[in-house]
Amino acid sequence: MPVGIVHRDAATAEFFDGTARGELLIRRCDQCGAFAAPQARTCPGCASPEPSWTPAAGTGLVVSWSVVHTKGAPPIVVAIVELDEGPWLQAQITGAAPEDVYGGMPVRVAFERPEGGEAIPVFRPANG
Template identity: 35%
Template sequence: MTMYGVPSHWRRYKERYRLSGTRCETCGNIYFPPRKVCPHCRREGKPVSMNFSGKGKVYTFSVIRVPSEGFEAYAPYVIGLIQLEEGPKVTTQIVDCSPEEVYIDMPVEVCFRKLREQGKEGIICYGFKFKPTTDAILKK
């Protein structure tokens, strides 16, 4: 695998794929992923886009020991349901720690990582994952 060209791609990706969602100005509900229509207010809703802080905590999680295709290199890995500071929950991979280190309410923050590779010469997909904040492991 060649790393050529990755850094610039990475920077562009980060700008394009900030963790953003939708807030409805009518009812105040916050949604992730972003929605065009507020499911609560329907036609009265005023959805506006908002950026999230990227911080949250582990709501629940499970350790994947038998991975799906394309994820073999990462097993075992942790899939967590993260509750964002702003309220919405997001399902994502938790990285930068061993499965044994993950716990409920662990503070986490968003990071941008390789999602998967498709074949040897294939496309590398980047996306957001979550990792423990610097003091998360210490707090345990």
């Protein structure tokens, strides 16, 4: 099942510029070098304001997941993925049956581009 349509605003513009290029951007502190999730407004390590955008490797491991069942539609797997850089992201898992998803599963970012919306990061099995 495709991801939903998301629209950018001023706070998300740079992130979605990255996804349009096929790049997953996360935050990195210019002061201490700590990485943070894209929505971070301050550094989780030293509380410095306005961490910079930096490309992530786009690889990580499934930490937790849930299977969402909707009447008349195939199930959707939504997971928390720990990126290799450390931050956790919530995203849809595609390319794997719900029963094949497991904790510690290696995943790689991909991007889905629903018509009328921004490119959205999803994760797929890294070895598939």
